[in-house]
Amino acid sequence: MSKKLEKNGLWESSRMMLPQHKEAYILHQQNLRKNSRPQLDDQETERLFRIIAESMLFRKKVTLVLFGEFDNLELTGVVTKIDQQQKNIRLAQGNDFVWINMNNMIDAMFY
Secondary structure (H helix, E strand, O other), X not given: OOHHHOOXXXXXXXXXXXXXXXXXXXXXXXXXXXXXXXXXXXXXXHHHHHHHHHHHHHOOXXXXXXXXXXXXXXXXXXXXXXXXXXXXXXXXXXXXXXXXXXXXXXEEEEO
């Protein structure tokens, strides 16, 4: 028998991988790590809105946890404006402002 067919030799002799296959494999591995969006019940949603409203009224610092496909993002600041129609919150972080979509929030807590 030839050496190619001994001890996994067939696979050892065909190690070439096409770039398309490599990209597809990397994309597949990334998709396996994706987080699924948690569904918040009515009580949890009400708690989040209460924390946001209290932060705006009393200028309390709040930490908002935003959903991300791979990692969740935490932002800390003071809520300065709530846009009910657009469902956005303006969070002041020092001299900067960040607009946050309320649909992306999964948790909130006072800093």
